[in-house]
Amino acid sequence: MEYQDEDHLCFTMEEFALATENVSSRQRMSRKRNYDDDTRVYKSKNLEIERRRREKLSTRLLMLRSINPIITNMNRGTIIVDAITYIEKLQHEVQRLSQELHQLEATSEKTAEAKVDEIDAVEDMKHWGIQAEVRVAQIDENKLWVKIIIEKKRGRFSKLMEALNNFGIELIDTNFTTTKGAFLITSCIQVKDGERLEIHQSKSLLQEIINDISSKSE
Amino acid sequence: MEYQDEDHLCFTMEEFALATENVSSRQRMSRKRNYDDDTRVYKSKNLEIERRRREKLSTRLLMLRSINPIITNMNRGTIIVDAITYIEKLQHEVQRLSQELHQLEATSEKTAEAKVDEIDAVEDMKHWGIQAEVRVAQIDENKLWVKIIIEKKRGRFSKLMEALNNFGIELIDTNFTTTKGAFLITSCIQVKDGERLEIHQSKSLLQEIINDISSKSE
């Protein structure tokens, strides 16, 4: 835009030489830079190259200025210092965000990790050769802790609930999760008042119920 | 480091003038820049100012180079283009991180927001006249989050499971707890494939189911 044309450049060079040396007796050089009939005029070889270099650098500075939103001045120096402050701000923001994200992931990844663990457990179970797992532990005289893993099929859970209810087993606290291809049920169950609770019997009963459900839904 | 001292600078300037004009008759200028006894030597007024400006700009460029870790070359132009690419990379990283964070927050905040939305639904439930509480929030296009509080009565939970199963509702994750006189069920449910999921319909359906169960077990 404010670039002078070639002639004016040459003229400026001449003026520069004149002002530098204050020589008035020298004849004026030709307007065309490529003329070399006048051997007094020295033309540097890397004139255009230097011109391209300056142009490229200016373009890059303009690009640098264009991508950061915080600009205080159009100056060549302030472009750089603005870029520096912007880079620092971005670095701090990245650090803050990654830290925040990491912190937030730490809380929500526990479930994912647990799920992954369960998936692995299910995979291990398939290696183990049995599709259903029943574990029973006694909590107190009429409470049991139960863990059940069965194949995931529609309606099995409600049937299991119904069967347990029919056998007088009451679920106190239950946690029920589906992972790919399996139900995982952990529950604290309680037998009816008056009935005696024996861990092996309960486990057999649970296995019978599960077998019944599995055979019916096959 | 490769900065020449003042004397050499002056000498370079003299050499530059000599080479430019090829004047051999002129006497050599003094080494000190501030001498002006030789009036032939033209000294621009903004020489030191320009020198400070260049020095400052060079320093800022070095600072700009020092804060970005990715440097391909020591060149003045590559410093700028490296800064540009680094800023772009930082911008993308900030955008990615914030988006990820926002997305992660949305999963945990959606339930809260939905809960707030459903609170007035719960208020409507009191008009319905039954002690049961049903809250429904949408997780994604075919998943709902459900919270149910009903009176604790034997077999209600299994009946509820059965009813839900009959209506094509599948329980993915369920947490079931009995406290004094009540069942508390929170569950992530999923409708059958092909069925469309509408939150108010699902809530009405749940309310009907619970109402039916409650009336039958009265």
Next chain:
DNA sequence: ACCCACACGTGAGGC
């Protein structure tokens, strides 16, 4: 020898 990048001093122009 060439090429490239940089520093230099200076004029032009804007405020």
Next chain:
DNA sequence: TGCCTCACGTGTGGG
């Protein structure tokens, strides 16, 4: 007016 920034052409040193 002065101050400040920029573009210019050139010399120079390193590869």
